[in-house]
Amino acid sequence: MSYQLVWFKRDLRSQDHLALSEASRQGPVRCIYIVEPQLWQQPDVALQHFEFIKESLEDLNVVLGQYGGCIEVHYGEVIEVFSKIIQEAPFLQLHSHQETGNRFTYLRDQKVAIWCKQHQITWHEYQQFGVIRGLKNRNQWDLAWEKLMSSPIQTIGQMHFWKTSSKIPLSMPAPKKLLHNPPQRLRGGRRLAIATLNSFLNARSIGYRGGISSPLLAPDACSRISPYLAFGCISMREVIQQTRLVLAQLPPQAVRHRAGLTAFISRLHWHCHFIQKLESEPEIEWMNMHRVYDGLRENNFNEELFEDLKNARTGWPMVDACVTMLGQTGWLNFRMRAMLVSVAAYPLWLHWRPVGEWLATQFLDYEPGIHWSQLQMQSGTTGINTTRVYNPIKQAQDHDPKGYFVRKWLPTMRKVPDSWLLEPWLMTQEVQMNSGLQLGVDLPVPKVDLKSALKESKDRLHARRKKPAVKAGKAEIVNKHASRKILERNTKKESKKVNANQLGFEF
Ligand SMILES: Cc1cc2nc3c(=O)[nH]c(=O)nc-3n(C[C@H](O)[C@H](O)[C@H](O)COP(=O)(O)OP(=O)(O)OC[C@H]3O[C@@H](n4cnc5c(N)ncnc54)[C@H](O)[C@@H]3O)c2cc1C
Missing domain, CATH: 1.25.40.80 (Serine Threonine Protein Phosphatase 5, Tetratricopeptide repeat)
Incomplete structure (x- = not known):
């Protein structure tokens, strides 16, 4: 007897899982997860993602065990795995959620579609979020989102598994060479x-x-x-x-x-x-959303400044504390993520792609669609958003005036007297001696002058922004990407009221 193959990807649950519930209505199911070697060699993945998935699969396996089934973990490229499975036990229906992933998963899904056609397999791909495949413009998007979110949760009633023994323990060694698993990250499941x-x-x-x-x-x-x-x-x-x-x-x-x-x-x-x-627009993972910004930063990438940023050695305490916290926990709040990208993009003048690859490995919650759009937004390359430049000294003043945060994550900052917290690199020799600190040894000194670097970077961006091509390309970007709520608000001339705090961003 044949079965319905359910391919789990970034949907590691059994409740409200349309692929699983639809498959189980059609017959016995077989659930698989595939560890794809090439996927785990991409520059935007890390050991923390793999371990989080493993923990989530362990949890899922327990639940499926209660229905008399399990999740099988296969190693290999997807086509290889499907070919092996079909030879051993033919199936005619493949079920999975749509995935808006990185370029690797995009191309892989195209190969899967061709393979399914060649083998007369029907591939059912279900919508997982309020994201619409093949969307022409954003006009009806909000309505569609609301409709989906208020529709009934998919529950599984009866579920029959194909030939599997229950409660198979998961054996899931991590691919070699995967790095970075923050000790204080959240656990999966x-x-x-x-x-x-x-x-x-x-x-x-x-x-x-x-x-x-x-x-x-x-x-x-x-x-x-x-x-x-x-x-x-x-x-x-x-x-x-x-x-x-x-x-x-x-x-x-x-x-x-x-x-x-x-x-x-x-x-x-x-x-x-x-x-x-x-x-x-899958290209925005690689290319500037507005192509007029092509060439703006690409040819000026300063590796040394990038290394300092990654190693929490920029000298700006707020930035270095955020990088340290991120490395330890896999998480940062929105404002601090935006500040990190802004510092990379403006005073350090680093192109967003390498910065984004590094941050993708640092964020446990790496979600390509949010990540790359935000990277471009905070770097000023979308052509439709107001330029937002976060000054790390001002952020420290506003959000950590007493230095609790920087002292928590940067132990040497505990020795810095309160009055030097914001700009410790300006401490005099005497203050350094009294504090038992030496600039350049215990504390890094910023390699760029913040004030002039910020001004120069803004000038460069604004010079580009003035080009007639910016206006010319804007309408198409707005049509494809901009929120209709914001457009509506802008036409009512309320946009000025949108303040710069986090509760009022425009997209
Ligand atoms: C440069 C940059 C990169 C980012 N990369 C990611 C990423 O890879 N994955 C990711 O989930 N978020 C990303 N964000 C958005 C945001 O910072 C995180 O969603 C948020 O910090 C996650 O913590 P939370 O779940 O406690 O958020 P909450 O504030 O509790 O928000 C709840 C949920 O809403 C969504 N959300 C919140 N803020 C945003 C936002 N600005 N844009 C889109 N969705 C949002 C997320 O799904 C989040 O889990 C990024 C932001 C920036 C500035």
Whole structure:
């Protein structure tokens, strides 16, 4: 008897899993995950991603075991694995979620489509987020998003497995040479996804509005749901519906709590909004969204400055503390991510692609669609967003004036007197002696002068921005990528009211 092959990718759950629920309606299912050697050699992956997936698969395996099945883990390139499987036990239907991934997965999926055609296999690809394949423009996008998010959660009732023994323990060694697994990162799996979401919805979200921009408060005030969404341990629709349920039950006086959850829902909307950009234009993983910016930074890449950034040795304490925290935890809040990219793109004048590859390995929640769109936005190459340049000294002043954050992550900063916290490289010899510190030895000294480097970089960008070609190319980008909510607001001349705090970005 044949079976329905369910191919798990970045959707490591059984609930609200359209591929699994549809497949199980059609017959016995066989669930597989494929460890693809070439995928794990790409520059945007890290050991932390692999281990998180492994933990999530272990969790999923327990759940499938309760239905009498398991998830099989196969090693090899996808076509090789499918060819082997079909020879051993033929199947006619392949089920998976659509994936908006990196160039490797994009090309791999094209090969899978051809292979399926050649073998008369029907490949059912299901929508996983509010991202629409083959979208022509953004006009109806918000409506479609809402429709999907308010439609019923897919549950699995009866599920029959093809020939597998239950509760197979997972054996999943990591591909060789994979690096970077932060000691304090979140662990994978649906149970932890649900626990994280519940603790946020019921308690932590009260601090969301005031806390998300502060690197000290954000680890608790933000939901921390991102890696669970990125690897599909929980579906976006589940998160939205659960949030709305909690919102509906709040008493009228729970003003802060309500504000936090409402702002959270708008972020969840952005998740799909950003992934849609990469889905509609996969080239933005490699090329400037507005091609007028081609050649702006490509030929001036300073490797030494990039190494300093990666090694938390820029000399700007806020930047170095963020890089250190990221290396230890795999996470940073939005504001600090934006600051890191801004520092890379403006005073250090680094092109976004190598910076983005490095950050992709650092972020546990690496989601290509959000990541590359944000990298371009914060580097000023989209042609449709206001240039936002974050000064790391001002960020420290605003978000860590007493130095708690920098001293937490940079132990040498504990010796720096309060009055030198923002610009420790200006400490006099005497202050250094009294503090037991030596500049250039214990503390790095910035290699670029921040003020002049910021000015020069802004001038360079604005000179490019003035070119008539910017305006000419803008309409097409807006049509394809811009949020209709923002356009509506702009036409009502309300855009000026959008302030620069994190709750009011334009896309
Ligand atoms: C340069 C840069 C790169 C980024 N790369 C990623 C990435 O690879 N993966 C990723 O999930 N997020 C990315 N973000 C967006 C954002 O920083 C993270 O989603 C957020 O910090 C994750 O923590 P959280 O789940 O606690 O967020 P919360 O504030 O609790 O938000 C809840 C969810 O909303 C979505 N969300 C929040 N902010 C944004 C945003 N600005 N754009 C799109 N979706 C958003 C995410 O799915 C997030 O999990 C990036 C931001 C920048 C500036």
